[in-house]
Amino acid sequence: MYAVIATGGKQYKVREGEVLRVEKLDADEGSTVDFDKVLLVASGEDLAVGAPYIDGRTVSAEITAHGRGKKIEIIKFKRRKHHRKQMGHRQSYTELLIKNISK
Numbered sequence: 001m002y003a004v005i006a007t008g009g010k011q012y013k014v015r016e017g018e019v020l021r022v023e024k025l026d027a028d029e030g031s032t033v034d035f036d037k038v039l040l041v042a043s044g045e046d047l048a049v050g051a052p053y054i055d056g057r058t059v060s061a062e063i064t065a066h067g068r069g070k071k072i073e074i075i076k077f078k079r080r081k082h083h084r085k086q087m088g089h090r091q092s093y094t095e096l097l098i099k100n101i102s103k
Contacts, residue, residue, distance in 0.1 A: 003101045004040040005059050011039065014059060014098045024092040027063055033096070035059045041101065057103075061096040068092050 002015045008023025027033055038057040041048045048054055068090045076085040 001041070001043040001101055003038055003042070003057075003059050005035045006037040006039060006053075007035055014061075014101070016098055016101060018098045019064070020061075020096045020098060021093045022096060023094070024066065025063065025094045027094075029063050029065060031063055032099070033061050033063060035061070041103075043103070057101075059098065059102070060100045061098050063094055064097050065095040066092070067095065 002013055004011055004013050006012075007025075010023070012020060012022065014020060025033060036053070036058050038054045038059060039050050039052065041054060041057055048057070050057075069092075070090070072089045072091075074087040074089065077083065
């Protein structure tokens with residue numbers, strides 16, 4: 001059984017027991033989060049597709065950790081123009097453990 005959920009402007013395919021990294025959520029570690037924006041649920045040959053979301057279906061997950069990703073270096077350079085600009089960025093994330101997909 002798997003489901004497709006929407007959070008943080010992205011869509012994720014999830015299964016029970018799977019660990020997933022999503023955009024940072026405002027909740028404490030160890031707490032439970034329910035996602036009600038479920039786009040698709042599949043179980044064997046059964047397939048339920050929402051328009052855009054499925055009513056009454058939720059995916060519950062436990063927050064295991066918060067963190068920051070690897071640093072991304074941004075360098076802009078123009079030769080022979082005395083122009084060089086350097087920046088960096090680290091994206092925050094939340095790590096989830098998928099507990100249950102409601103039926």
